[in-house]
Amino acid sequence: MVSNSRRFNVIFAAAVLFLILIFKIEKTNPDISSLQEEVNETAMHQETASLGALNYQVFKVVISEAPAFLAAYLDNGAEILSKNHKLHWPLASITKLMTALVIRESLDLGQSVKIDEAAILEEGAAGGFSAGEVFSVSDLLKAMLAVSSNDIAAALSGAYLQIKNISLIEAMNQKAETLQMNNTRFVDATGLSVLNQSTAEDLIKLMRYLFESRPEILGITRQKEVEITELNSKIKRELRNINKFAGDPDFIGGKTGFTDEANGNLISLFDPPNSPRLVFIAVFGAEDRFAETEKIYNAIK
Template identity: 30%
Template sequence: MFSFPLRLSAANENLTISAPSAILIEKTTGSILYEKEADTRRAPASVTKVMTMLLIMEGIAEGKIHKDDQVTVSEYAASMGGSQVFLEPGETQTVDTMLKCIAVASANDACVAMAEHLCGSEEVFVEKMNEKAKELGMTNTHFVNCNGLDAEGHETTARDISLMSKELITKYPDIQDYSMIWMENITHHTRKGDSEFGLTNTNKLVRQYEYATGLKTGSTGNAKFCVSATAKKDDVELIAVIMGAENSKDRFKDAVTLLGYGFGICRLYRDDKMPELKPIEVKNGTEETAEIQYAYPFTWLDTTGAKFGEIEKKLNLPQKIQAPGKKGETIGTLDYYLGKEKIGSVEICLKETIEKASLKDWIHKMLSRYCHGVIEISGYIV
């Protein structure tokens, strides 16, 4: 944990959110600033595509696919209804263009084409979506398709949407290069020839809200109007999720209300001067000392107007450690306090694996020390 996450769902009863389900979280700490029926299962519509984009970006990062790969559109992918860019069977587009179609125009046909490109079929891709949801702790989510078209059993919650949105923008911040495009043209390359097609972002906050960074809208008959809205002001990044709004205007109004509330109360403390860590003594190891490091930077979200200058740090480390030890193993913490209250901590871990000394190692050490002593004595005599 960077810091102990806040939960302020009852902090401001004056907020008026018309949608039946909503949540507001801070990205870095995961602190919950507001929630309303955040665990009620609902149809998510095209906000589903947050998970689709997450798996695509993951595939790119792992080298399974590349942005300049050519993706061939199948008959099935081209048959998708709802929001689409009218891809034709046999048409090819790059992964980069497909991502634009998904992020900007919410293209159902592009989603299925990418699912097939990554996993061979939409069915296998959806299995991966559900596996990822489980991995992220999205306990009230079940995906049936990759694009969010209404389907029995295809449902999630505002809280779960915030979790996958957080994962996407944290691990792959360059998704903003796609989600913030307002308008752009793509070119269809088909047997009939080339033709231009205009993409216009379904997320109106991209133009209407100065702190917007993305992320995804959605609307169907069952889901009504939904949005996962991400925004950044100074060092604070927020995610506002709205589900089930009656119309598009209301979902954006609710999102802006939550984001404005969050930016009004949040300040982020980052420790840029963490104490220097010296090598720690090792008992019964092949080496006398071991290098150690912080597992991550410390970040703490304040909503009370606290004085950051009063934050104190306490190093919690043993004088020596016992071999063996694995790289990344936690051996201590740097704890942070504001007054008497502990506000968080950072784990301190081994930089490298340390091995336990064998009998051969001990003999080698003794001989080395003996030889070193003889050399010192000889030097003194000379």
């Protein structure tokens, strides 16, 4: 009997010690369900961060074709995405935005301009113009911006010199200086020369001024088609905008540019549907300027 009693006491004591140990373990460890929630939440954050990093890496690879680009808010120039945005680059026909600005602020829109032989000899034949045709300044601006006609840019340059007795190029550089586009230089009105150069940082200043002070210029650039009238014959002509974004509801305006030296350039102003701020995008040297711009815009809107 004594032996059985001692055996019972030992077993009972062991059981009590086991229960005490279990109780202490429960007290010193968090609730399993809470711990699982913590783990799940941490995993979720880690997954999001990884996806974000992955998207950024993929994005960098996709846009690497463009040697330089800038995406920034128009109002204050705050950078969103960029690559070599301080790089000096040949402007090509983006030059025509400054050409249009100086002409718009200096000449009467109703002024008639005759296209001379020298203008027709400029490289390119966009718009199909002929020597001797006469158009209003207003219609010439439409043609120059929509189809990027070098003939028209040259004709306007000649008309400006004749009317104002000052070189249009000089006036364009003076306007750039006024806008504090300190890294910008113009040597012709067409953009054909590789010496027409600027930076993405400078071009956002031009775009801001156009939006705030001369929105009618951007208005031309976003139209799918423009109509012009030859004043002697009264024949109307429709010209289709070469900018693929023209007519897009998000697109406020912009300008294309291409030369062999510059490759594909494009500056654009967008109004993202769920944002109160306008976004400026400049792409320089791209094989496909529209595709590169669209990738950047889709990544940030």
